[in-house]
Amino acid sequence: MAVNLKAKRLGVQALAAALVVAAAAYLVFNTLANLEARRIASGFAFLWREAGFEVGESAFLAYSAADTYARALLVGLANTFQVAILGIAAATVIGTAIGLFRLSGNPFLKNLSSCYVEFLRNVPLLVQLFFWYALITEGLPPAREALSPLPGVFLTNRGLFFPSFSGAPELQGFNFAGGAALSPEFAALLIGLSLYTAAFIAEIVRAGVMAVRRDQWHAAQALGLERRHVLRYVVAPQALRVIVPPLTSQYLNLIKNSSLAVAIGYPDLVSIANTTINQTGQAIEGIAIIMAVYLTISLAISALMNWTNARLR
Amino acid sequence: MKRIPNLLLLVVILYLGWKFVDWAFVRAVWQPDASACRAATGACWGFIVEKHRLIAFGTYPYEEHWRPALASIFLVALWALSVVRHFWKPRLILIWAAGLLVIGVLMWGGVFGLPYVENERWGGLILTLLLTTFGLAFAFPLSIFLALGRRSELPVVRAICIAYIELIRGVPLISVLFMASVMLPLFLPAGMSVDKLLRAQVALILFAAAYLAEVVRGGLQAIPRHQYDAADALGFDYFQKTFLIVLPQALRIAVPPLVNTCIGFFKDTSLVLIIGLFDLLSTIKVSLNDPAWTGFGVEAYLFAALVYFVFCFAMSRYSRSLESPGLGGAASLR
Numbered sequence: 001m002a003v004n005l006k007a008k009r010l011g012v013q014a015l016a017a018a019l020v021v022a023a024a025a026y027l028v029f030n031t032l033a034n035l036e037a038r039r040i041a042s043g044f045a046f047l048w049r050e051a052g053f054e055v056g057e058s059a060f061l062a063y064s065a066a067d068t069y070a071r072a073l074l075v076g077l078a079n080t081f082q083v084a085i086l087g088i089a090a091a092t093v094i095g096t097a098i099g100l101f102r103l104s105g106n107p108f109l110k111n112l113s114s115c116y117v118e119f120l121r122n123v124p125l126l127v128q129l130f131f132w133y134a135l136i137t138e139g140l141p142p143a144r145e146a147l148s149p150l151p152g153v154f155l156t157n158r159g160l161f162f163p164s165f166s167g168a169p170e171l172q173g174f175n176f177a178g179g180a181a182l183s184p185e186f187a188a189l190l191i192g193l194s195l196y197t198a199a200f201i202a203e204i205v206r207a208g209v210m211a212v213r214r215d216q217w218h219a220a221q222a223l224g225l226e227r228r229h230v231l232r233y234v235v236a237p238q239a240l241r242v243i244v245p246p247l248t249s250q251y252l253n254l255i256k257n258s259s260l261a262v263a264i265g266y267p268d269l270v271s272i273a274n275t276t277i278n279q280t281g282q283a284i285e286g287i288a289i290i291m292a293v294y295l296t297i298s299l300a301i302s303a304l305m306n307w308t309n310a311r312l313r
Numbered sequence: 314m315k316r317i318p319n320l321l322l323l324v325v326i327l328y329l330g331w332k333f334v335d336w337a338f339v340r341a342v343w344q345p346d347a348s349a350c351r352a353a354t355g356a357c358w359g360f361i362v363e364k365h366r367l368i369a370f371g372t373y374p375y376e377e378h379w380r381p382a383l384a385s386i387f388l389v390a391l392w393a394l395s396v397v398r399h400f401w402k403p404r405l406i407l408i409w410a411a412g413l414l415v416i417g418v419l420m421w422g423g424v425f426g427l428p429y430v431e432n433e434r435w436g437g438l439i440l441t442l443l444l445t446t447f448g449l450a451f452a453f454p455l456s457i458f459l460a461l462g463r464r465s466e467l468p469v470v471r472a473i474c475i476a477y478i479e480l481i482r483g484v485p486l487i488s489v490l491f492m493a494s495v496m497l498p499l500f501l502p503a504g505m506s507v508d509k510l511l512r513a514q515v516a517l518i519l520f521a522a523a524y525l526a527e528v529v530r531g532g533l534q535a536i537p538r539h540q541y542d543a544a545d546a547l548g549f550d551y552f553q554k555t556f557l558i559v560l561p562q563a564l565r566i567a568v569p570p571l572v573n574t575c576i577g578f579f580k581d582t583s584l585v586l587i588i589g590l591f592d593l594l595s596t597i598k599v600s601l602n603d604p605a606w607t608g609f610g611v612e613a614y615l616f617a618a619l620v621y622f623v624f625c626f627a628m629s630r631y632s633r634s635l636e637s638p639g640l641g642g643a644a645s646l647r
Contacts, residue, residue: 013469020473027500034499106319112326122625123618124580127594131618134610259485263587270487283495290488291480298483 031284046280047073053275055267057183069276076272077293083189083268084255090194091254092247095201102206113202120199125257128196133188133264136160143175152179159183185266189258197254201247208243209235248305252298259294269293337615347605360609361616364600368616371436371591371599377428381439384419387412388442396631416443432510436591438620440510444582444592448517449575455518456525461555463526464533474526481523486584490516494588513585521578528574532567533559572632576625583621593620 035042047070054065055075059082063075101113120128137157141147146154152163160182161169169179182190212235220234261268270290277286340355345363361368370378391412394400400408420439423429435443462474481489493516497507507515536559544554564571586595597617601610 009467013467016467016470016473030502031496031499033503034501037503108323109319118626118629119622122576122580122622122629124583124594124621126583126586127614127617127621130594130598131611131614134614138608138610256485259487260584260587262487270485270491274491277491277495283491284499287488287492287496290491291484294485294488295480295483 040281042282042284044285046276046282046285049280051276051279053279055272056265057186057267069280072272073269073276073289076267076269079266080255080258080261080268080270083186083193083261083266084258087190087193087197087254087258088251090190091197091201091250094194094198096205098198098202099205099209102202103209117199117202120196121203125192125196126260126263129188129192129260129264132192133184136184136188143171146171146176157184160187183266185261185264188264189261189266193254193257196257197250200250200253204243204246204250205239208239211242212238244308245305248301248308252301255297255301256294259290350609356612356615357609358612360600360606360612363606364603367437367600368593368596369437371440371596372434373436374428374430374434377422377430380419380422380427380430381435381437384416385439385442387416387419388439388446392446413446432508435510437596438593440591441579441582441593444514444517444585445575445579447514448521448578448582451518452521452525452578455522456529457560459522459526460529460533463530478523478526481520482527486516486520486581487587489520490584490588492516493519509588509590513588513590517578517582517585520581521574524574524577525571528567528570529563531570532563532565535566536563569632569636572628572635576628576632579625579628580621593617 048068050065051067051069051072052065053072055063055072057079058075059078061071061075061078063071098113098116101109102117104110136159140155140157143154143156143158146156146161148154152168154161154169154176156176158175161176162180162182163169164180166180167178169176169181216234216238217230220230225233258268259270262271262274265271273286273290277283280286335355337356340353342350342353342355342357342359343362345359347359347363350357350359366375366378370381373381391409394408395405418424418427420435420443421430421432459474459478462470463478465471465474490513493512494509497512497515501507540558540562541554544558549558582592583594585592586598591599594617597613601607601613
């Protein structure tokens, strides 16, 4: 009986493995035949050829059309990181504020933040990105009639301009120069990603605070702590244990969602890989690069989360 | 003193709210008249009125628009029927089969004197609804096998399922869609081709299955050990134990999070726009290309947001009603 069962288990596993290997082999065989028939090159040699296309904006790296595909992809990756890091910071601040508003005693704040969460969670991110992009490019005035809500800050349909360490933006011809600028694409992506993710973070923060038992609040108040000290020293440390794991997966979602940049023309990794695929025809390599990069980020963040979790306990 | 920031916030929000109402209703133009829209300082809802046919039905032949309209109504009705607990019986599957057959006949035609319409011309709301329906219909059974596989005692089976689930969950949907649209033709033997709609559908199914599998796994983990022991004591084999004892209870627990995953999936179908399919969002985007009507993107996307919101909000309310105790949710198990 036992031997029989063992043989059966081995058999099932061998069958499963064989099926997967056979399916993979079949796909690889077909792909090779198709690549041959269509005369598509394979391998990653294309990475070192000249890209020949311009990139709308580059966060940290200098880039020109004469650079290689590898450098173009690196620029895309840097752009992905730029929008993801700023987005994560903004989404955390907004999300925490809205999550705490939902718990506040003020009915106006409470209902308003509930409406925010309900509305933003139930509309696809892509619609929201298109909306913000349309609002910036159609709703804002041209540079000469720029909106200036604060001195030195200018909102135009060509982008948002702020003063920076290097100086303040000034109108030159048809556009602003100097200071720091956000392109319409970047601004729309950043606003869209932050506000959308903030709605999910708000729910996580709310659930985390609610998970701290009532008597913890009472005990802290009985000790004579002020409300903000109760939050800081008693509630927050306990709530964080509940909050951190789902929060991390929201951060991961934000990073993955930043790939929607391709739809509004912000040159993130996916967008540049897509251009590369269209120019070289090497779809398999291009998609492999995208997937490998996102998988690495996902696994790295998961590992980091496990480490943080272990420390919080 | 503490009330002053709140009061300030109230004033700012009321001011912004009034600005919005003023723009969206008071100064809005409702007639489909482009020059009146350009002259006005408010919203141009006339754009939606002008383009409603294109938005709702895409490039489906104009005279045949009643067919996707009827099909959409049928599909929404089928969904509405399926959420009522009273109808959760085996015959629901028969109702679905019959309903989908009718929808297929309506959409493709070619029989009963209906002209044939190839699926390249399908578009608008019905495409979004069909992608969601078939996506879930195929992804759900697949997800059950993946979840069972992930909890299997057989290391090879477990490894395959974990690898699949984590791979798909680790990458953005757009990369899976790209893979399906560019790589799928390379995977198939020469001479065999798959149309664009089917390719996108396959990608959506493969993607949704990984996420649903994790929800089903959550349900499976909630089943107490003694349920397995009891099944073993009755002499049940693996399949009897799984399909008669464990899964029915696990799925019941998993219904509310499953509905939430379905909402996410419904929203995610909008990404097919990027690979060139004419779903609801895509037809709205295309309708902005008309030179006479460019520049009304804000109105168009607010309308898109409203349509998606109505569907998703209804589903999320439903999911919340399932979580309330006394309805046979998780609470009634113990």
